[in-house]
Amino acid sequence: MSRFVEDVSRTVSPGERVLDAGAGEAPYRLLFRGARYVGLDDGRGDPRWDYTGLNVSGDLLAMPLASASFDHVICTETLEHLSDPQGFLVEVARVLRPGGHLHLSAPLSFKEHQQPHDYFRYTRYGLALLLERAGFEAVSVEPEGGYFRYLGDKIQPAHRYLFAKDRALVWKIVFLILQPFSMLLFTVLLPALCAALDPLDSKRVHTTGFLVTARRPERV
Numbered sequence: 001m002s003r004f005v006e007d008v009s010r011t012v013s014p015g016e017r018v019l020d021a022g023a024g025e026a027p028y029r030l031l032f033r034g035a036r037y038v039g040l041d042d043g044r045g046d047p048r049w050d051y052t053g054l055n056v057s058g059d060l061l062a063m064p065l066a067s068a069s070f071d072h073v074i075c076t077e078t079l080e081h082l083s084d085p086q087g088f089l090v091e092v093a094r095v096l097r098p099g100g101h102l103h104l105s106a107p108l109s110f111k112e113h114q115q116p117h118d119y120f121r122y123t124r125y126g127l128a129l130l131l132e133r134a135g136f137e138a139v140s141v142e143p144e145g146g147y148f149r150y151l152g153d154k155i156q157p158a159h160r161y162l163f164a165k166d167r168a169l170v171w172k173i174v175f176l177i178l179q180p181f182s183m184l185l186f187t188v189l190l191p192a193l194c195a196a197l198d199p200l201d202s203k204r205v206h207t208t209g210f211l212v213t214a215r216r217p218e219r220v
């Protein structure tokens, strides 16, 4: 994900206006220090997060922002949390200037998180449909890796489930000796092997999610 946002930041000219829609703890703010960065969120996602670095507190479905006021909108791992994704994309098109760009990531396969505000997962066709209906053009939807990367992502929690804290004492003792091997296998070795094998999958229908770029047309 951060590689995607780094690539986006290289396309942003100094002084351009960048909206981070659903910024959370604004992990990408520093990438845009040459630009005029605005982080917007309403803080509903995670009570343990530090939302104090936001510039604007507001609902993504009715953003308290002027029309045509941004050159770029970035939105990472947030679309699945919105009850009205189509309405949100129409709002993004409104706040972008004509010719401005949206850079978005959205999951196809990810565990439930930030419950209960977790509503949808997306295929590439669903994303393209929503974007076209919101009036975007030059839509590009790229998978974030293929089958092996997906597998590497899915295998990592195995260690946590095997060595869950609520196991009976006898199992805890048996597992004590196995725990370091399990951690090495599931969280280091297998994910590294999967990452190395990922280029072997050219179909990319098993993927963790998609990276999207789209443009608001110059003329509507």
Ligand SMILES: C[S@@+](CC[C@H](N)C(=O)[O-])C[C@H]1O[C@@H](n2cnc3c(N)ncnc32)[C@H](O)[C@@H]1O
Residues within 6 Å of the ligand: 021, 022, 023, 024, 025, 026, 027, 040, 041, 042, 043, 044, 045, 046, 058, 059, 060, 061, 075, 076, 077, 078, 081, 082, 114, 117
């Ligand atoms: C999974 S986090 C992603 C945060 C950040 N973009 C990142 O990549 O680390 C989703 C964020 O969307 C915010 N959010 C969800 N629904 C929202 C809404 N309707 N209006 C404003 N923010 C919302 C949550 O508060 C949360 O911070």
